[in-house]
Amino acid sequence: MSYFKYHVFFCTNQRGPGETSCNDCGAANMQAYAKDRVKALKLNGQGKVRINKAGCLDRCDDGPVLVVYPEGTWYRYVDEEDINEIVESHLANGKVVERLKI
Amino acid sequence: MSYFKYHVFFCTNQRGPGETSCNDCGAANMQAYAKDRVKALKLNGQGKVRINKAGCLDRCDDGPVLVVYPEGTWYRYVDEEDINEIVESHLANGKVVERLKI
8 A cells, every 4th residue: 555645746846047847837835735735634644645845847848737646647737726626626535637637 | 657657756855953854864966866877777758767856755764765656665775876776676677676665
């Protein structure tokens, strides 16, 4: 059994001026928001959910992105509403959010 | 099929003075070393291997740690020799390194 049921990695990479990157879209803030939401729903902890920051996930053209392991489900999100849906549908209830999947 | 065959996350978290953390053990350097090794063996890229930095993976007592997804294999490593073995055995040949597994 996986140490975390859902281990989520947000690309929070910040590239230099003139280059777009996930963090230009507020990725670090979105990661913090997701972490707070998961905690508020008491989904965090061993055997449950972990929300992590990560370096560049090498899918810049699709960004801002996150990935949910162990399934390897990739999402592109835009705003807190998208994060809410990923948390409530996928992380709380195991239902992939098809409209955000990439 | 998974976007990356092996997606590896190193905890490179640095906590404050008096608190131990993975980066006290040179985690960021080890991540860079692993990335270089994977590139030298031409294992990097979509459908192959990605080596990432991550924030605290919440297994501090077991650190320094890394995790290989999608299988969710966790390792504790000590030195470059351990990294070499993980790269050459697991990432290049799909054989888990039992002696380092946690």
